[in-house]
Amino acid sequence: MSKNVQTLDEVTVMFAGDSGDGMQLVGTEMANTSAIVGNDIGTFPDFPAEIRAPQGTLAGVSGYQLHFGNYDLHTPGDECDTLVAMNPAALKTNLKKLKSNGILIVDTANFQARDLLLAKYASNPLEDYSLEKYQLFPVNITGLTREALKETGLDTKSIDKCKNFFSLGIIFWLYNRPLNYTINILETKFAKKPQIAKANILALKGGYAYCEATEAFRVSFDVKPAKLTPGTYRSITGNTATALGLVAAAVKSGKEVFLGSYPITPASEILHELSKFKNYGVKTFQAEDEIAAICSAIGASFAGKIGVTTTSGPGLALKTEAVGLAIATELPLVVVDVQRAGPSTGLPTKTEQSDLLFAVYGRNADSPLPVIAASSPSDCFNAVYEAVQIAVKFMTPVICLTDGYLANGSEPWKIPKVEELKPIEINFRTEPEGFFPYQRNPETLARDWAIPGNPGTEHRIGGIERENITGNISYDSDNHQVMTNLRFEKIEKVASFYPKTEIFGKEKGELLVISWGGTYGSIHTAMEKCLKKGLSVSHVHLRYINPLPNDLAGIIKNFRQVLVPELNNGQLIKVIRDKYLVDAKGFNKVKGLPFTSGELEAKFIEMIGG
Amino acid sequence: MSAVENKPLTKKDFESDQDVRWCPGCGDYAILSQVQKMMPVLGNTRENTVFVSGIGCSSRFPYYLNTYGFHTIHGRAPAFAIGIKAANPNLDVWIATGDGDALSIGGNHFIHLMRRNPNIKVLLFNNRIYGLTKGQYSPTSEHGKVTKSSPFGSIEEPFNPTSLALGANASFVARAVDRDTKHLSSVIEAAAKHKGTAFVEIYQNCIIFNDGAFTPYTEKETKLENCLYLEHGKPMVFGQNSDKGIKLDGTVPKVVSLTDGKNSLEDLIVHDQFSEDQTLANLITHLSDNKDFPVPVGVFRSISRPCYEDQLVEQMESAKALKGTGDLQKLFNQGDTWEVK
Numbered sequence: 009m010s011k012n013v014q015t016l017d018e019v020t021v022m023f024a025g026d027s028g029d030g031m032q033l034v035g036t037e038m039a040n041t042s043a044i045v046g047n048d049i050g051t052f053p054d055f056p057a058e059i060r061a062p063q064g065t066l067a068g069v070s071g072y073q074l075h076f077g078n079y080d081l082h083t084p085g086d087e088c089d090t091l092v093a094m095n096p097a098a099l100k101t102n103l104k105k106l107k108s109n110g111i112l113i114v115d116t117a118n119f120q121a122r123d124l125l126l127a128k129y130a131s132n133p134l135e136d137y138s139l140e141k142y143q144l145f146p147v148n149i150t151g152l153t154r155e156a157l158k159e160t161g162l163d164t165k166s167i168d169k170c171k172n173f174f175s176l177g178i179i180f181w182l183y184n185r186p187l188n189y190t191i192n193i194l195e196t197k198f199a200k201k202p203q204i205a206k207a208n209i210l211a212l213k214g215g216y217a218y219c220e221a222t223e224a225f226r227v228s229f230d231v232k233p234a235k236l237t238p239g240t241y242r243s244i245t246g247n248t249a250t251a252l253g254l255v256a257a258a259v260k261s262g263k264e265v266f267l268g269s270y271p272i273t274p275a276s277e278i279l280h281e282l283s284k285f286k287n288y289g290v291k292t293f294q295a296e297d298e299i300a301a302i303c304s305a306i307g308a309s310f311a312g313k314i315g316v317t318t319t320s321g322p323g324l325a326l327k328t329e330a331v332g333l334a335i336a337t338e339l340p341l342v343v344v345d346v347q348r349a350g351p352s353t354g355l356p357t358k359t360e361q362s363d364l365l366f367a368v369y370g371r372n373a374d375s376p377l378p379v380i381a382a383s384s385p386s387d388c389f390n391a392v393y394e395a396v397q398i399a400v401k402f403m404t405p406v407i408c409l410t411d412g413y414l415a416n417g418s419e420p421w422k423i424p425k426v427e428e429l430k431p432i433e434i435n436f437r438t439e440p441e442g443f444f445p446y447q448r449n450p451e452t453l454a455r456d457w458a459i460p461g462n463p464g465t466e467h468r469i470g471g472i473e474r475e476n477i478t479g480n481i482s483y484d485s486d487n488h489q490v491m492t493n494l495r496f497e498k499i500e501k502v503a504s505f506y507p508k509t510e511i512f513g514k515e516k517g518e519l520l521v522i523s524w525g526g527t528y529g530s531i532h533t534a535m536e537k538c539l540k541k542g543l544s545v546s547h548v549h550l551r552y553i554n555p556l557p558n559d560l561a562g563i564i565k566n567f568r569q570v571l572v573p574e575l576n577n578g579q580l581i582k583v584i585r586d587k588y589l590v591d592a593k594g595f596n597k598v599k600g601l602p603f604t605s606g607e608l609e610a611k612f613i614e615m616i617g618g
Numbered sequence: 619m620s621a622v623e624n625k626p627l628t629k630k631d632f633e634s635d636q637d638v639r640w641c642p643g644c645g646d647y648a649i650l651s652q653v654q655k656m657m658p659v660l661g662n663t664r665e666n667t668v669f670v671s672g673i674g675c676s677s678r679f680p681y682y683l684n685t686y687g688f689h690t691i692h693g694r695a696p697a698f699a700i701g702i703k704a705a706n707p708n709l710d711v712w713i714a715t716g717d718g719d720a721l722s723i724g725g726n727h728f729i730h731l732m733r734r735n736p737n738i739k740v741l742l743f744n745n746r747i748y749g750l751t752k753g754q755y756s757p758t759s760e761h762g763k764v765t766k767s768s769p770f771g772s773i774e775e776p777f778n779p780t781s782l783a784l785g786a787n788a789s790f791v792a793r794a795v796d797r798d799t800k801h802l803s804s805v806i807e808a809a810a811k812h813k814g815t816a817f818v819e820i821y822q823n824c825i826i827f828n829d830g831a832f833t834p835y836t837e838k839e840t841k842l843e844n845c846l847y848l849e850h851g852k853p854m855v856f857g858q859n860s861d862k863g864i865k866l867d868g869t870v871p872k873v874v875s876l877t878d879g880k881n882s883l884e885d886l887i888v889h890d891q892f893s894e895d896q897t898l899a900n901l902i903t904h905l906s907d908n909k910d911f912p913v914p915v916g917v918f919r920s921i922s923r924p925c926y927e928d929q930l931v932e933q934m935e936s937a938k939a940l941k942g943t944g945d946l947q948k949l950f951n952q953g954d955t956w957e958v959k
């Protein structure tokens with residue numbers, strides 16, 4: 009019988025199971041395969057902070073949401089078309105995300121009394137008709153995997169570890185994805201353990217064959233390739249993009265990047281990635297704590313390298329004194345803050361945009377620095393690259409904000425040509441004649457960067473206020489005023505090098521949406537829908553948080569209302585209201601989850617009285 | 619190169635044009651002077667030398683040397699220094715720190731510096747008090763110390779800095795006293811020549827807040843009685859007339875007389891600063907904890923251990939040898955890619 013294939017524009021699928029079930033792995037495989045066949049993708053991995061939370065509990069659920077489509081997507085999808093739930097806890101946690109009439113695949117083997125109890129189900133949802141509004145497909149995934157792998161000679165525990173690939177096989181059949189990419193990956197990954205590779209491949213094929221043989225699903229679906237800008241693509245997460253952006257900065261500037269970092273969720277992958285790239289002129293140092301991490305990076309900058317430190321909110325809190333020293337000594341430094349939900353430890357694996365005020369203002373005394381933000385996983389590459397450019401051009405620390413959602417989420421990345429990347433020019437001061445450490449470039453107000461090893465430019469700098477030009481210790485009150493002004497003016501000057509601010513929508517109208525960071529995708533998607541409807545909404549997504557672009561004031565004036573949606577309790581809005589004296593309204597959410605485009609669209613429509 | 623440039627450097631070349639601002643009579647002056655004097659002797663150049671410091675009286679040190687200098691933040695000098703050394707292993711990196719800076723707020727960085735063993739020299743000016751903040755007890759102040767913040771006497775046990783360094787497996791541990799300038803410069807020289815992290819505790823008199831803390835070890839009349847001058851390969855002898863020594867009684871050190879006929883030089887512990895085993899160095903560091911023993915000065919331990927920056931460079935070089943100098947485009951394109959036409 010020929011397969012009945014229905015073509016769709018876009019699909020959202022979620023794999024949910026126990027944190028030990030390998031859901032992130034199969035989710036990533038589905039995402040990569042979809043990207044390779046030409047779909048645009050957006051992903052949202054959502055997992056607990058504990059490495060192995062108690063099995064079968066609601067706290068231990070790990071989910072991977074994938075959105076793939078035949079057009080330019082910007083989000084991991086609002087609602088799911090298909091949900092794979094490996095146990096009752098996964099079902100309970102994620103069912104609210106499944107569309108009515110959505111496909112629900114459950115592993116019936118894990119719906120025993122104990123599993124139901126752990127998930128706090130009073131009765132078995134597979135039997136109590138509570139799932140009637142979905143297309144329920146109960147499949148004994150565990151049992152079928154055991155059956156398919158019984159010849160492998162593996163013990164039951166090892167066999168059960170392959171059940172995630174059985175479920176991936178089902179999804180591959182359902183969405184007509186080729187198996188060969190995943191098979192290749194498994195063969196490479198387990199090259200040294202061919203038995204494990206074989207078992208997983210058998211499970212994958214088993215899931216696929218099960219659908220084929222049983223005709224469990226009457227229809228299957230296909231999503232044609234998206235019409236993306238021509239070029240070579242790969243799928244990339246925000247943290248990998250950040251790491252590559254830093255390597256690119258090292259190569260393009262011809263200077264070493266020195267990363268001082270301390271492990272912290274969700275930023276550690278940047279350290280892991282960069283540690284591999286020793287042959288690209290990247291030195292990594294896993295410091296004893298967050299403070300040593302930034303201090304070592306500043307030390308490296310003093311010695312003429314591109315000092316970088318990567319962290320998340322709690323780590324940034326520890327680093328602030330050192331950031332102040334980098335401001336005072338006017339040394340280049342890039343601080344990447346992969347934001348997470350807080351305060352304190354907060355929700356380490358959940359996303360939030362709540363370090364904006366901290367990045368802009370969170371230091372003792374008047375201590376301005378540039379703050380920039382990435383807007384999508386692949387944009388982390390551009391953002392951190394630009395952070396390096398600003399840091400070395402203006403001799404200043406720069407905070408680059410990404411977040412957990414961008415860090416772990418992935419999307420296709422149009423791979424740039426190395427020769428097309430903007431150059432990063434670094435000119436050390438070598439001429440001793442007339443050298444003073446705090447002499448400035450009149451255009452940028454950046455001071456000269458003379459480094460140890462260069463004869464004749466020996467100098468001493470430090471945290472005590474420095475005399476203008478000479479850099480000698482100075483307790484003079486007028487000098488302090490001069491230096492405070494200079495530090496402020498220098499950072500303000502950064503804005504004169506920005507490109508024109510882009511407006512999505514008309515330049516004049518009823519509602520202007522101003523946003524920043526990782527909310528770009530969902531806001532852009534909501535905007536597309538509003539513009540299609542002809543609504544008077546426009547959108548500015550900010551790359552530059554401090555200083556704000558000079559043309560923003562003029563843009564704001566052309567709208568009757570301003571809305572600032574943020575995944576925090578209202579932070580950019582405070583800066584906007586302060587700077588432009590405009591009665592901006594906030595739209596805020598702090599659930600450790602991204603906005604859905606649906607809730608944004610509804611808010612925009614409500615604002616314009618639609 | 620002109621003849622002028624080839625002229626050997628002198629102490630003067632290492633003096634900066636900044637006014638030194640320690641209290642008159644502060645022990646820091648003597649240390650500064652010895653360091654400035656030793657720089658040309660050690661063959662250090664101004665351009666390749668970097669002094670790094672944290673916060674405190676001692677941490678003003680870099681401003682007074684005409685080399686590169688970085689006056690950083692409280693306690694963190696080791697972290698800056700290792701960044702500098704890792705960035706450019708050719709630099710001679712020195713840390714000037716104090717007991718509060720290195721052992722209180724910077725205790726964590728201090729021990730990790732010792733264990734990583736970069737080729738960095740650490741001069742810890744121990745005055746057993748907080749000077750710059752005007753006289754609170756420090757982590758090396760003795761139990762019972764009455765200060766502004768401990769009017770009824772400190773109820774804390776002090777750190778023994780050499781023992782702490784050794785506990786973190788420091789490859790070089792030494793002690794000197796500010797006013798014994800000849801001995802001090804010999805210790806500085808040994809530290810400079812050591813390849814690895816060299817830790818030197820310098821007893822430094824704070825004339826304002828803790829005057830006389832080290833008098834027994836500095837005054838002509840008392841110092842030979844109270845100090846044990848360590849010399850490699852020599853028995854541990856001390857006393858005004860070299861009439862006392864230290865011997866091992868089982869595993870316990872003991873002060874013995876060399877004049878009562880019961881013990882001779884052969885019975886004494888012979889110092890071995892190069893011993894890989896930590897036992898002897900450990901014994902030496904603890905002598906100063908016991909009032910019955912003289913305070914050891916000189917080089918306690920000096921062993922060879924791989925340096926952090928050498929291993930880092932080696933990893934980078936072997937990565938280059940193995941994979942070739944990184945091709946950025948290849949790196950971008952690694953993994954599964956696809957073409958959109």
Ligand code: SF4
Nearest residue numbers: 641644675749824825
């Ligand atoms: S307070 Fe003490 S340590 Fe500080 S400069 Fe004065 S004498 Fe020296």
